[in-house]
Amino acid sequence: MSFWKFIKNEVVEAIDKAITGLEPYRYGVLPTKRSIRLLSMEPDEEWTYSLSMSIFELDKAPPFSALSYTWDTPHQWPHLEENCSTTAWDRFEYWEKAYSRSMSFKCNGKRIIVRPGRNLDEVLTRLCNAGETLNKCEYLWVDAICIDQADLDERKAQVLLMADIYKRAETVIAWLGEDLDDTARGIQALDKLAEIPFAKHKEMQNLSLREPTTYKALGVDPIKREDMSCLAGFLGRRWFNRVWIVQEAVFAQQILFLCGDYTIDPKTLFNVGKLLCLSGWAQQFMDTSIQFRDIRMPPPGAVATLALMREELNGERQSSLLNIMTSTRSRQATNPLDNAYGMLNVLALVMGKAPASLEVQPDYKRSVPGVMEDTTRLLIRHEGNLDVFHQVQDHSVLCSWDRPGTSFASWTVHWGERMEPQPFKMLSQFSTAWKPSGSMPKEIPDTHTPHQLTFRAACIGNLQNIEDTYYLLPQVELAVELSGRPYGVRTKQGLSEILWRTTLADCAGPQHPAPAGLGDSWVAHMLDQHHTYSKGLGGGTAWRNEQDTHLQRLLDQMRVTDPETKFPTVEHAKTVLSAMRGERGADPMRKWSELQKTAAPVRPFLYAANQCRKIARTDNLLTLVPKSTKLYDSVWIVPGLSTPFVLRKSKDYYELVGEAYVHGIMRGEMAKDLKFDTITLR
Structure with a gap:
């Protein structure tokens, strides 16, 4: 800790002590790697409630509930659930500021500061007032308080333990935030959609959610556009799109969704999320209000992802590590490292390994490029192929982590970056139809050298002309x-x-x-x-x-x-x-x-x-290439992969630029004439 940061913390603690009259709480070292802290609550006349914290071994802990929530504001588009005329940005800015301040919590007669803490305070107040109505267990696990956030070693150990914590919890209480003026209308729309038989999702593909005749055909009461907009705001709450809640939701034995005064049946929520996505109605949600044009995924999509992930982990479905990481890509996180660390327990379960045995371990002292590279390599080694290449982002849009002084491998996927301009995101459904290498199987690359991949590929030519697709x-x-x-x-x-x-x-x-x-x-x-x-x-x-x-x-x-x-x-x-x-x-x-x-x-x-791609000529073939492609980059075919790739020569190695579409060869028309060489990517 720097000197000035130390001074700042001391000043803050001194001021807070003067206001609250309580000494700061000092965390002790947990006895073992499987030790956890649990909270109990009781009403307090001065503080509304007070907390007591005790240490237990996880395997011998008494029954407890675990809290799942967002640390900052729970609202993403609050104006959709409010009866107000202000702009979307003004309302978001208001709630962002309102939830950003620190809160003091009374624990064991002392004071714990949580930054930010308003959302946590609101749910703890509700749980205390409701008693056993909402939380039937005496004890509660809350990450912001039960983990010493200043101790990086403890944070690492507790991150690896979170899967077991959420599995052991009697109930995972998913706090979505306080309800707003029109939240009830959104929840009512959710209940109406739940009445549509799931088997009708194909029929819904040809129907518009705006047309009254649609609901008559589906046998449910019409849903007003305003109510659907309220539902979009509800499903767009930040809880649904945070990276950490994925493991919290999928490992939970039982989930209780709370939104202010309302409880939502998880089966209803998950089924509606899947229904909207499979029917294509999730995309129609994008048209309910202009702000949806720049979101990471349609609001129902985040809900459907959680539903499908729970089915996979319960043995109802099977998925690869790559599909899991792709489906949760770009979820929100305060620290970009959490887009990798937040998924480690899920990956370990699918791989049949203990989280502590994975080659990627939580370490908040590491750089973002290094962690993303190790996570990408983990997927390559487990999958035994280079399918991950299809997820590599166009270099032209990497801005949050491509900083001067940092280095990263060109084949690394940043799991916190949304895919835009997408590497043929719209075309992923055709991956089985495209196979430019013909019947050649996928091959296992050499991943032993840091920052490098060595594999076979065939060059089909250099790019000689490049033009923007817009003109x-x-x-x-x-x-x-x-x-x-x-x-x-x-x-x-x-x-x-x-x-x-x-x-x-x-x-x-x-x-x-x-x-x-x-x-x-x-x-x-x-x-x-x-x-x-x-x-x-x-x-x-x-x-x-x-x-x-x-x-x-x-x-x-x-x-x-x-x-x-x-x-x-x-x-x-x-x-x-x-x-x-x-x-x-x-x-x-x-x-x-x-x-x-x-x-x-x-x-x-x-x-x-x-819109962010370019068209180019490779010898006498027309090619669609990433925006960052340069003159004389080359197009290569990798055995078994569904698209060719643009590579850039640099000294004795190549750099991956991104996917390419080459008209006329996508189904293996050139396969018999290909000559493969061993190349190295960095």
């Missing part, structure tokens, strides 16, 4: 450049079709390959973009004429080299653009509306899947 005219030029010789593999498709399918990674949501009609939609989008681009940058008639000439040259070349192209004739393109400018008495708004309608189907997939 389509340079892409057309790129396609025209391919016309000098046949496309690299036989696809029975024209160059324009190859171009738009590459831009979309040949996917449209759940559809693969993308429907042919998107070709016309993509061309309409290209013409609209050309019109907007030439009109918006100024330059008047001369500028527009220059852009039109440029477009005409490209279309002429495309027509000659690709007679079956989806691109319009030059005459048609000029007619469309002329009408959109209001020339020759045309109605520009009508023409623009027609073009927008035609272009509409392709736009969600362009923006959602590829």
Whole structure:
């Protein structure tokens, strides 16, 4: 501890002692590695309640409950559960400040400061007032108080013991926070959704949660949009998306969900979460309010993850370590190290090992890159393959841990970073359909050298042209450049079709390959973009004429080299653009509306899947690559993996840039011609 931090703590304790009149509580050393502290509570006239803390051996401890809660504010979008007109950010900022202050707790006649402590104080007050109604056990385990947070060695030992603590607990009390003005409406919507038979989730995929006829077809009372918004706010509470609550929920023998005055049946909550995700309604939640456009996962998704994880650990389902880490990726944590440490007990259970025997151990003195690298290596060794490559984040968005002075392996996954721009997040469902290496099985890499991976891979070429997917005219030029010789593999498709399918990674949501009609939609989008681009940058008639000439040259070349192209004739393109400018008495708004309608189907997939990607040429193949790709990076195929990868040469080793989509080879069309070399990644 630094001198100034020591002085600050002394001053704070002196002030707090003057206010409370209590000496600070001093933690002693726990006798053994399986020792725990438990709390008992009793009413206190001055403090509302007072705590008594005792030490027990976990295996001989009396019956106790364990508390699961968030240390800071429990609210993420409180305005959705409040009857107020203030903005979302104002309400969040208000609650963030309200819950950030430290609280003093009376324990064994002394004082313990918890920072922040308001949320904990609220639930302890409720438990004390309710008596055995909510907590039938005399003792309670609370991590913030029962663990000496200043002792890093004790924190390490207790983290490894948490799975056993939550297993031994008679009940895990999941405190979601105090209820707000309209929380009841959200819970009522939850109960209505619970009445929908789970077997109808496929039927729900074709229904809108906004349409009254939907609920009639499902046999339940209609749910108002406002009530659904309240439910979104409820399911968006921070408890559901914290990394530590995963093990707290999945190891619990029995869970009691508390939200202010309300108790929620865990079966109802988990079933509705799964129902909303399997039906696709979770995504419709995103449309209930604008703030959902930038969240880590749809609110029901976090609930469904917990439900599925409980089933897996109870033997009802089976999953790999990679799937478990992927499903909990980017959950919120105060310390990014906890995105790894918070999952160690779950990983140990799946591996059939004791948590203390894992090669990754809780150590809060370590760097984030080092812990993330060791966690990634743990998964590679256990899985026996390199599937983890599909989870590596695009280097262009790593900001919270890619700091000067820190080093990390390019193949390391940061389990606290959300996947955006996603490594083909939308395309994960097609992993069984794609196999560019053909029938080759996955191979075990060499992981013994720190910071390195050694494995076999085949290079299919260097990237010679790279263009942003947002600007389509340079892409057309790129396609025209391919016309000098046949496309690299036989696809029975024209160059324009190859171009738009590459831009979309040949996917449209759940559809693969993308429907042919998107070709016309993509061309309409290209013409609209050309019109907007030439009109918006100024330059008047001369500028527009220059852009039109440029477009005409490209279309002429495309027509000659690709007679079956989806691109319009030059005459048609000029007619469309002329009408959109209001020339020759045309109605520009009508023409623009027609073009927008035609272009509409392709736009969600362009923006959602590829807005942060680039299109490139590898020899005579078109490739979709990560945004951080540079000229002369190379594309490689790894045995058994579902996509090729972009690698960057650096001295005698390579760096992993990210996944690639190479049109025409994703199903092993080039497999027999591949030549594999042994390479090293750092």
